[in-house]
């Protein structure tokens with residue numbers, strides 16, 4: 401390998417990209433007009449802009465994507481003891497709100513084409529649990545899932561779809577924006593997302609009744625009365641007018657951010673063309689991701705042996721082969737930040753007793769105990785696709801502010817792992 405020196409400035413996975421003046425201008429406007437509150441023009445504007453951009457009828461600005469998901473799950477009617485089908489390979493915030501409402505997440509295995517919920521496994525899950533009424537689906541890393549197939553399964557079984565579009569703002573499927581496929585959908589403005597407010601999130605829907613309900617719940621569920629009158633439990637989940645100012649200033653740059661993320665993805669793709677790896681896949685005919693994170697997956701034959709415990713990992717160096725652990729350690733050595741694939745929910749200790757459904761049925765068989773199904777192959781596919789992607793995949797530095805020169809070095813570092 402060519403010798404490089406450590407990056408002087410850390411190359412990050414994904415950090416906020418601010419622009420001269422506009423975010424500050426709207427923050428200052430909030431300050432100058434004294435709307436330092438959860439009411440104000442920035443919130444109204446951001447809600448209007450989001451609806452216009454995404455193509456939904458209503459949006460409600462909230463304090464986070466997680467709070468948006470919580471109210472969506474509550475609105476979908478999840479009650480104590482209800483099973484809810486949800487994406488398995490995702491960030492925990494997709495799933496936790498189900499538990500806030502007393503629901504039981506049932507994890508649905510992943511497919512290889514988009515790294516999202518497998519519609520075949522979802523159909524299987526309805527065979528096993530026909531009474532389930534809510535499905536929570538994520539578009540991971542900014543890549544739309546198999547929306548037509550998933551929607552068809554939900555419709556067939558009369559289930560409500562909640563779409564977690566936290567990572568996929570601006571991505572489209574058959575020309576339609578993600579965040580419009582769920583009866584209730586959510587986006588996030590967390591600091592690492594494609595555009596940010598430093599924090600914040602939004603609930604999206606075409607139902608006026610749903611939007612009104614969420615607006616009410618998010619502001620402590622006050623009834624229409626001269627005093628504080630309460631008939632329901634409320635939350636303090638509304639977006640701040642200061643945060644909304646940042647989001648308002650960022651929205652005009654969404655497409656620019658997507659363009660630069662796409663360039664990053666394509667540069668990796670080109671740079672890795674002689675390596676035994678692939679980039680995170682998408683349906684090139686029907687979808688346009690926002691390319692929030694560039695990820696790669698190592699071909700099976702090019703994996704050196706790697707074992708992961710609950711908090712540490714070890715691997716054996718093998719000539720011509722590598723593994724996520726080696727690549728991530730090597731990147732860190734050079735002051736670049738990668739990350740493992742989001743560890744699937746069915747593999748998390750907290751969810752070890754929850755059902756995990758693959759395309760053949762309950763992968764935890766007749767017991768509800770944790771059974772590790774990795775590397776059991778059937779019909780040429782592993783039984784546990786989430787685990788396989790976790791095992792062989794990783795997220796690459798995908799920061800908008802990474803220079804082409806820095807990225808070329810990242811590419812060389814990855815290549816050197818396969819020497």
Ligand SMILES: *Cc1c(COP(=O)(O)O)cnc(C)c1O
Nearest residue numbers: 464465466491493494566588590
């Ligand atoms: C970031 C994220 C969330 C949560 O958003 P916050 O605004 O951080 O609460 C939910 N789901 C996924 C998939 C995310 O990546």
